[in-house]
Amino acid sequence: MHELGITEAVVATVTERVPDGRVTAVRLEIGALTGVVADSVRFCFDLVTEGTSLEGAALEIEEPAGRCRCRACGAEFVPDWPIVICPCGSADAEILAGNDLRILSVRVA
């Protein structure tokens, strides 16, 4: 459900930052640990962009994997989402990657 609001935020940000020209492509980053479902964003995108300068734009989504550092043993590991637990058994970990939700770039005609 929140993918609708997120997609609306994408469109609002792009139209604000790129007020002129027709947007033909949007590149997003949706990290594996954000809890945002890329397919749901794809589903919402066409609906939300209708009637805006993004209508008909292609949507490319990068989905970087999660990466954490254990605060107990210092090891870096890829968490088995949703359980962030180090192979050493500690759950006290810092998220290094996969937690970002960003608009990377847009292509304008």
Added chain:
Amino acid sequence: MLHVHDHDHDHRQLIAPADSRTITLQRKVLAKNDDLAQQNRDWLTARGVFMLNLMSSPGAGKTTLLEHTGADLAGRLSIAVIEGDQETTLDAGRIRAAGIRVVQINTGAGCHLDAEMVARALTAIDPARGSVVIIENVGNLVCPALFDLGEATRVVLASVTEGADKPVKYPVMFARADLVVVSKTDLMPYVDFDLTAYSADLKRISPRASVLPLSAVSGEGLADWYDWLAAATAGVGRPA
């Protein structure tokens, strides 16, 4: 690198017209909300007001807990409530009847409150120094998790009737909680809910969240909740 790439995604944009250009934005999708949330936080800090974001699924008992909290702490803690619902003012009416100041936000189609709605509600409430604002977020374990409202602390309420698997099923919500209140413990004899296993599961999702079991109906655990609130709000409103 550990970048997973989905090779089924759309590559149409790679065949770009000659006169098109790429504009790098590198902008967080929720940057606008996050900025507004920080403004709320700064505003509250300057005023000496503590704001708590209370989240749960529908029917977990947020409103009931707030009714009891307002009544039991009357005269001890000045509380105002921002009530978020898709429709109706039913909950606001209940909170008001318990003697608590309340501002209702109806989100309509929206499934969560955002920082802008909360900013408007804060202006309407005009909270006094040393008081507490509790946001009763829209009943939903998914969407509200992502939206920072400017709160000082996040409390997730989960009732024993919902089952013990919720932290694992809704990890984003639980991972960002400072406190998890397990409600309706008076119904524990009738449901299959293992509090020990639940706490262990929660630790895996959120090592820092503490668990506080209570029943607003029997009163069990309410004193612990009031102690937690007192500790969380200690020093709020005093000059730095």
